[in-house]
Amino acid sequence: MSEKSEKHDERLSVLKTYKLFVGGTFPRSESGRVYEVTDSQGRWLANAPLASRKDARDAVVAARKAFGGWSGATAYNRGQILYRIAEMLEGRRDQFGHEVARAEGLSRAKATAAVEAAIDRWVWYAGWTDKIAQVAGGGNPVAGPFFNVSSPEPTGVVAVLAPQESSFLGLVSVIAPVIATGNTAVVVA
Numbered sequence: 001m002s003e004k005s006e007k008h009d010e011r012l013s014v015l016k017t018y019k020l021f022v023g024g025t026f027p028r029s030e031s032g033r034v035y036e037v038t039d040s041q042g043r044w045l046a047n048a049p050l051a052s053r054k055d056a057r058d059a060v061v062a063a064r065k066a067f068g069g070w071s072g073a074t075a076y077n078r079g080q081i082l083y084r085i086a087e088m089l090e091g092r093r094d095q096f097g098h099e100v101a102r103a104e105g106l107s108r109a110k111a112t113a114a115v116e117a118a119i120d121r122w123v124w125y126a127g128w129t130d131k132i133a134q135v136a137g138g139g140n141p142v143a144g145p146f147f148n149v150s151s152p153e154p155t156g157v158v159a160v161l162a163p164q165e166s167s168f169l170g171l172v173s174v175i176a177p178v179i180a181t182g183n184t185a186v187v188v189a
Helices: 003-011 054-073 075-091 093-104 108-128 132-136 169-180
Strands: 034-038 046-048 155-159 184-188
Touching: 054 155, 054 184, 075 093, 075 108, 075 169, 093 108, 093 169, 108 169, 155 169, 169 184
Parallel strands: 155 184
Antiparallel strands: 034 046
């Protein structure tokens, strides 16, 4: 770690208190309660909101509201948005690598590898958005003078539970396929 970044880490002691992300906004939890997020050694990293049942309902309502626009977007457009997520993550690779290393107790190299794998995963799913219909859909053989065609369609709002063992890469791994296929998600991290 360079001397400049060490001074930066020592100087900045801004405590992190995250908020929920619901419908494109960052509301506080309805209960106002938080829980401590700790690193692999038990040291405090941040406060995270403790969502209530009302917060969960609000998240589902927002996801249902967003579903029509997201599922109605072209596969090409969804792919461009997922690719943009990868671009933005690429631009902040060092920051995410530092955060993953602290949170999971990984070496800097392993944390950077996890962030790079997450970037690659976003790009991979961005590429699949316009190919899923061709691979999963198609004509099905039937007896008689009929046509039977399968075309995959978005399901709707999908609840996603983020895995604990790989907080960042695991989260990307469960969210990316959901939104690449035109669904909206409510994520429990």
